[in-house]
Amino acid sequence: MANLRAAARAAKRARSVTAEKTDERRTNGIHIAASDAKIHLMFHQADLFDAVEVGQGAPAKSLNLPALIERIADFSPRPRYAFMVLNLIAKAAGGNSGSAGPYVDTEDEVRVPLRDWLCDSLVPMAKRDARRLIIVEEVKASLAAQDALPEDPGEAAKAIDNEVRERVRRSGRCNVSRAVSDLVRAGLVRRHYQGYRVDHHNRGAQREAVYTITEAAARALWSQRA
Numbered sequence: 001m002a003n004l005r006a007a008a009r010a011a012k013r014a015r016s017v018t019a020e021k022t023d024e025r026r027t028n029g030i031h032i033a034a035s036d037a038k039i040h041l042m043f044h045q046a047d048l049f050d051a052v053e054v055g056q057g058a059p060a061k062s063l064n065l066p067a068l069i070e071r072i073a074d075f076s077p078r079p080r081y082a083f084m085v086l087n088l089i090a091k092a093a094g095g096n097s098g099s100a101g102p103y104v105d106t107e108d109e110v111r112v113p114l115r116d117w118l119c120d121s122l123v124p125m126a127k128r129d130a131r132r133l134i135i136v137e138e139v140k141a142s143l144a145a146q147d148a149l150p151e152d153p154g155e156a157a158k159a160i161d162n163e164v165r166e167r168v169r170r171s172g173r174c175n176v177s178r179a180v181s182d183l184v185r186a187g188l189v190r191r192h193y194q195g196y197r198v199d200h201h202n203r204g205a206q207r208e209a210v211y212t213i214t215e216a217a218a219r220a221l222w223s224q225r226a
Contacts (some may be wrong), residue, residue: 011155068220076182085179088121089211090221091132098218102194102208113208119172120165134166139163164188180211 063071072086074077092100092114099112123132139160143149149154174190184187189214213221 022183049087063216063220065220065223068217069192071186071188074182075186076179078179078182081175082179082182084120084122085176086183086222087219088118088211089180089189090213090218093119093211093213098215099210099212101210114211115173115176118176119169123165123168123171132164133165135167136160139167180209183217188214190214 053144067155070081072082076082089100092104103111104117105111106116106117106120143156143163148159150159152197178190180191184191192210192212194208194210
């Protein structure tokens, strides 16, 4: 009996010491209980520091064209525009292992950044767009007000066209980037930025975009040409 009482007293003392230590940790702002231990990594947040270029679930490897369009529609509010962007990326990639960029050679043998080339390629489809016609009139009026409009009609048309192209590019780059982001989330395109010294998942430091079409997207696009 004496041994049992001694063991009970020892156990009670152990519980008391544990409780005191727990209270001390609470007082100091540190409370770690074994039953619900949770470690919060305050200096690493995946949503801020990790690359956000991974699709939300890879599509099936045997996508056909209708399934590809349906996949795009699931992730993009502008599926028709995103599909045109995907087609142009495939055209720019050609036989370059499915990758397009960071520069594309134009028919005039001028190298332009991939996003600018995509914008220029989409412009002919929007020449009758009311907003573009408004921009043309605004540019014409602006050049005339600055007395920068050439007297020669051909030169004047060229100057207007160049300025309109730059304005359309500025807005077009944002539209292209949003469409590519939709395609990345759909698992149809991978994106990174190629720089002078190092490649990266983020823009900056004079890095230009490189888009790579996934195997599933490439097969679906080539199936329409077969």
